[in-house]
Amino acid sequence: MNGAAPILETRGLSKRFGGFLANDAIDLSISAGEIRGIIGPNGAGKSTLINLMTGVLQPNSGDVLLAGESLVGRKPHEIARKGLVRSFQVSRIFGNLSLLDNLRAPLLAAVSTRDVRAEGVAKAHRLLERLGLARLADAPAKTLSGGQRVLLQAAAGFMMPSLSCYLLDEPFAGVNPVIKDQLIELIEEESRARGLTFVIVSHEMAVMRRLCRKVTVLIQGRIVAEGSLDEIASRADVIAAYLGRSFA
Amino acid sequence: MWSLELFTQALIAGVVIGVIYALMALGITFIYSIVKMINWSMGEFYMLGSYAQYLIVAYWLGPDLWYVAAILSAATVFFVGWLIEPILIKPMFTGGIERRDDYATVVTIALLLLLRNLATAISGPYQRTPGSNLPGVMLGPLPESGARFAAFLAALAAIALFTFLLKRTWLGLALRATSQSRVGAQTAGVDVLSLDKIAFGIGVGLAGLAGALLAPVFMVYPTDGVVTTTKGFEIIVIGGLGSVPGALIAGVALGVAESLGATFIASAYQNAYGFVLLLLVLALRPSGLFGERLRQA
Numbered sequence: 001m002n003g004a005a006p007i008l009e010t011r012g013l014s015k016r017f018g019g020f021l022a023n024d025a026i027d028l029s030i031s032a033g034e035i036r037g038i039i040g041p042n043g044a045g046k047s048t049l050i051n052l053m054t055g056v057l058q059p060n061s062g063d064v065l066l067a068g069e070s071l072v073g074r075k076p077h078e079i080a081r082k083g084l085v086r087s088f089q090v091s092r093i094f095g096n097l098s099l100l101d102n103l104r105a106p107l108l109a110a111v112s113t114r115d116v117r118a119e120g121v122a123k124a125h126r127l128l129e130r131l132g133l134a135r136l137a138d139a140p141a142k143t144l145s146g147g148q149r150v151l152l153q154a155a156a157g158f159m160m161p162s163l164s165c166y167l168l169d170e171p172f173a174g175v176n177p178v179i180k181d182q183l184i185e186l187i188e189e190e191s192r193a194r195g196l197t198f199v200i201v202s203h204e205m206a207v208m209r210r211l212c213r214k215v216t217v218l219i220q221g222r223i224v225a226e227g228s229l230d231e232i233a234s235r236a237d238v239i240a241a242y243l244g245r246s247f248a
Numbered sequence: 249m250w251s252l253e254l255f256t257q258a259l260i261a262g263v264v265i266g267v268i269y270a271l272m273a274l275g276i277t278f279i280y281s282i283v284k285m286i287n288w289s290m291g292e293f294y295m296l297g298s299y300a301q302y303l304i305v306a307y308w309l310g311p312d313l314w315y316v317a318a319i320l321s322a323a324t325v326f327f328v329g330w331l332i333e334p335i336l337i338k339p340m341f342t343g344g345i346e347r348r349d350d351y352a353t354v355v356t357i358a359l360l361l362l363l364r365n366l367a368t369a370i371s372g373p374y375q376r377t378p379g380s381n382l383p384g385v386m387l388g389p390l391p392e393s394g395a396r397f398a399a400f401l402a403a404l405a406a407i408a409l410f411t412f413l414l415k416r417t418w419l420g421l422a423l424r425a426t427s428q429s430r431v432g433a434q435t436a437g438v439d440v441l442s443l444d445k446i447a448f449g450i451g452v453g454l455a456g457l458a459g460a461l462l463a464p465v466f467m468v469y470p471t472d473g474v475v476t477t478t479k480g481f482e483i484i485v486i487g488g489l490g491s492v493p494g495a496l497i498a499g500v501a502l503g504v505a506e507s508l509g510a511t512f513i514a515s516a517y518q519n520a521y522g523f524v525l526l527l528l529v530l531a532l533r534p535s536g537l538f539g540e541r542l543r544q545a
Contacts, residue, residue, distance in 0.1 A: 056431075075441075076434040085435070092432035094425050105425045108418060109437025117418070160437065 007032040007197050008084070008165050013062035015048055022048040024221040025062065035191060035198040037212035041242055045221040046201045047089065050167050054086045055079045066165065081109045083164035085157045087171060091149045095142030099133055100124055102141050102152055106159040116161050127155045131182060147179035154183055158190055165197040172204045184211060205229065257390040258511040259504060264392065264400045266503020268458060271403045272480035273487065273495040274410065275454030281427035281490045282447035283337060285352035290455045290480060291473030292363035297325045297456030298472055299367065301463040305378035314380065318402060318460040325456025330449035337448060338441060367470035375467035399461035406457055407496065423447060482522050486529045488539025498537060501525065
C-alpha cells in the first residue's frame with residue numbers, strides 16, 4: 001500500500017447472484033487523488049463492484065469504506081451526497097430536461113444552501129462552455145448525439161457539491177476519438193484542480209495507460225493483479241484469462 | 249339547429265368544464281410520472297376534497313370564504329395522501345415486489361373501496377351541497393353560474409401555480425428529474441422515496457381541489473368522484489400519459505367535444521362524446537396526443 005491514506009476501500013466484498021459469485025472477497029484500496037483503472041473481461045464483476053460501492057446493490061458480505069466510514073446499508077442518494085459519485089455505462093441523462101437542468105440537478109444534493117447553488121449554476125455554464133455545448137444549454141438533452149450524452153453525464157458528476165471520488169463505468173465505450181480526448185482532458189483537469197479521486201472501468205487500454213498509474217485486474221469476480229498497465233500486460237496468467245485460455 | 253351563438257356558448261361551456269377536469273387529469277398523470285403507478289382511488293381523494301369543502305363552508309367559514317375553504321380542503325387531501333403513501337405505496341419499491349403495476353392496482357382499488365364505504369358509513373348516502381352565493385356571470389353569450397366560473401378561475405390559478413412549481417423551483421427540478429429517471433435522480437443525490445410522498449400528496453391534492461371547487465356545482469356524496477375521475481382517465485389517454493401540456497389540452501378538448509355534442513347532437517349522450525374522441529385518438533395516435541412511446545429496455 002502506498003503512503004497516502006485510502007479514500008475508498010473495500011474489505012472482503014462479496015456478492016452472489018443465485019449460484020454465481022459475481023464478486024469474491026474483493027479487497028481494494030484507493031488513495032486520495034489517485035486515478036485507478038479497473039479492467040477485466042466481460043462478466044468479470046466490474047459493474048457489480050461499482051453497484052456495490054454505490055449502494056445500488058447490497059453485498060452478501062464485506063464492507064465498503066469512504067474516508068473510513070462504512071457505506072454498506074446506505075441508500076444510493078445518501079452515498080452520492082457523501083461524495084462518492086458514479087456514472088453509468090448506459091447513459092442516465094434526463095432526456096426531456098435541458099442540458100443546463102441536467103447539470104443543475106446534482107445541486108439538489110446540496111441541501112438548500114443558496115451560495116452553493118448559485119455558484120453551481122455558474123459552474124454548469126463553465127462546464128458547458130468547456131465541452132463546447134454552451135449553445136445547446138437550453139435544448140433538451142435527448143437531442144444530443146451519443147458522444148455528447150457521455151460528456152454531459154460525466155459533467156453532471158462533476159457538479160455534485162460534495163464530490164470526492166468519482167466512479168466512471170465504461171465512459172469511453174463507443175465514443176469517437178475527439179470526444180474521448182475531451183473527456184480525458186476533463187478528467188485530468190478536474191483531477192489536478194480539485195485533487196479528486198477516480199475509479200475508471202474501461203476496456204480502452206490506450207486510455208488506461210494514459211490516465212492510470214495503477215490498474216486492478218478483475219477476473220471471474222476476483223482481483224488477480226494490480227500494478228501499472230505495462231507490468232500487468234506482461235503477466236501470463238492475466239493474458240491467458242483475458243484471452244479465455246486455460247492455464248497450461 | 250346551428251347558430252354561431254349556440255356554437256360559441258357550447259364552446260365556452262366546454263372550455264370552462266374542461267379546465268376543471270384537467271385538474272383531475274394532472275393529478276393522475278403527475279403521480280404516474282413520479283411514482284410510476286396509476287392511482288385508481290383518485291375519485292375518492294376528489295370525494296374527500298368535496299366533503300372537506302362542504303364541512304368547512306357549511307360549519308365554519310361560510311360560502312363567502314369558499315376560496316379559503318378550497319385551499320384548506322386541498323391541503324387536507326395533500327396531507328392525507330402524504331400520510332398514506334409511505335404505508336401503502338412505498339412498499340412497491342422497498343418490499344421487493346416484482347409486479348409493481350399489479351401491486352399498485354390492488355392497493356389503490358382496496359383504498360377506493362375503503363374510503364367510499366367509510367364515507368357512506370359516516371355521512372350516509374345523502375347528497376349535500378356547501379352552497380354558493382356567487383352571482384351568475386355572462387361569458388360572452390353564455391350565462392354561467394358563479395360557482396362554476398369561480399371553479400374555472402381557481403383551477404386556472406392552481407394549474408399556473410403547479411406549472412411554476414414544476415418549472416421554476418428546485419423542488420420542481422427534483423420532480424422533473426425523477427420523472428425522467430429514478431436511478432439518475434438518486435445518483436444526483438435526490439431522495440426519491442421522500443419525493444414520492446410529496447408527489448403523491450400533490451397529485452391527490454389536485455384531485456381534492458377539483459372536488460372542493462366542484463362541490464357547489466355538483467352534489468357532495470360518497471361516489472361523487474366517479475364522473476370526474478372517469479373524465480380524468482379519458483383525458484390522460486387522449487393527451488398522453490405523463491404529459492402535463494397533454495392533460496391541459498386534452499382536458500379542454502374533452503370538455504368542448506362533450507359540450508358541442510350535447511348541444512348539436514343529443515344531450516342524453518353527453519358522456520359518450522368524450523369516448524368517441526378517445527377512440528379517434530387511440531386509432532390515429534395510440535400513445536396519445538403528447539405521449540411518448542415507451543422504449544423497451
